Amino acid sequence: MERDTTDGRTRRRVLETTGALALGGVAGCLGGGGDGSDGANGGSVADLTTVETVGGSGRSASYAGSWAGSSAPSEAWRFQAGGNPGFTAGMMGPAVDDDRGQVYVTYRVQDESKVAALDAGTGEKAWEATVGRESSTRSYADPGYVTLAGDAVLVTYQSQVSAFEAAGGEHRWTTDVWDLRSNYRLGKALAVGGTAVVWYRSALVGLDLASGDEVWRNEDTWLRRHAVDDEYVYTTSKYSEEGAFSLLAHDPGDGNVAREIGVEADDNVFEFTPAGVVGDTCFVHANVTGSSDSVLYAVSLADRTATGTGTIADMAYDETAVFADGETAYAYGTNDGTEIRAYDGTSMERTGSVGVGGTTVPRQSDGASRHAVTDDAVLFGHGKTLKAWSRDLGSGGWELTPSDVVVGTVVPAGGMLFVVTRSADQYGGSGSPASLVAYE
Secondary structure, rough: OOOOOOOOHHHHHHHHHHHOOOOOOOOOOHHHHHHOOOOOOOOOOOOOOOOOOOOOEEOOOOOOOOOOOOOOOOOEEEEEEOOOOOOOOEEEEEEOOOOEEEEEEEEEEEOOEEEEEOOOOOOOOOEEEEOOOOOOOHHHOOOEEEEOOOOOOEEEEOOOOEEEEEOOOOEEEEEEEEOOOOOOOOOOEEEEEEEEEEEEEEEEEEEEEEOOEEEEEOOOOOOOEEEEOOOOOOEEEEEOOOEEEEEEEEEEOOOOEEEEEEEEOOOOOOEEEEEEEEEEEEEEEEEEEOOOOEEEEEEEEEOOOEEEEEEEOOOOOOOOOOOOOOOOOEEEOOOOOOOEEEEEEOOOOOOEEEEOOOOOOOOOOOOOOEEEOOEEEEEEEEEEEEEEEEEOOOOOEEEEOOOOOEEEEEEOOOEEEEEEEOOOOOOOOOOOOEEEEEEE
């Protein structure tokens, strides 16, 4: 199934490097908004790249594939939840499974939250399971975060983490990380080695991936964000002391500090927080005292030095940056949400910017990343619109509107582009369904 485009970007060209996907028809809808069918018939064979995107904490990754050009991708299938008047639905994910050719999402309609595995090529539902317990009325559209961890799918819902078999959906274990029901919720669980690391309020907790048993807990009152790579869990000190702060690398097996990196810093910055790890670089964000500005440090994990520092005008703490790779960092903020800004990943000198419209960028919580950087494009979800720009932000490309609610998560994988609308972080208004839309 090739797609003719004005810029020569065809389906075959993408699949030559990412693996073949045999696409079927449009998947049916779940809930009151659809016909109750599970989707088109047929299977798929996919070579999908597994990546993690979790907003303010976790891995920061770039994606293989070509998504530049002026021609918008075509919708391949759509999976929906909700849609009845008065029913507010939420959806989170997707987590993409390269080995099984499946896409995992959580979704919630009224008081029922589920996790589902969908065929990446057709949208056909492979399995589904109920997760969690009844939600409070204040979070009735929150289905919980979903993460792929080897042969398991992890779902964090309210104060619980549950593991399901990735292949068939069988329940493995459920662990209550916090004893009290409240309006606070767990962040997205991240697999590091044999440990699932999850953040709750001011605590980081490590769970054994095989059993779900808690193996360590760090209840530092400062812990508000963290980052991970394949070896460590990264936290920071809150304030600079004598012109320096510490970047702490924790062993995921026991939570102990395995490495401590001292980084020179200005005296007027505070609230350091890891914003993402790319290769041998950990990016750390901090606020500037008495200013709406903030700074972004590029810390080399190889030689334990700060390779560069960039001052970001009008960037708030809770909205830091999204990163492509070691070459470029892309940042945006809530105080001045009219631009995406590109910075050299080593020197942190500003190299470009592009306007995205509007006056603010909505808050992005753990679990949702409305941005993606591919081999040749920067994709950015702003409000109901998803837009593409060149990697240097020098030229614009296509734009599309997946639904009549806001874009929640954007994940390119295996020559496909998966977009969740109305995530738990970005839902609003009743009567419209939450959707996972797949494009090619």
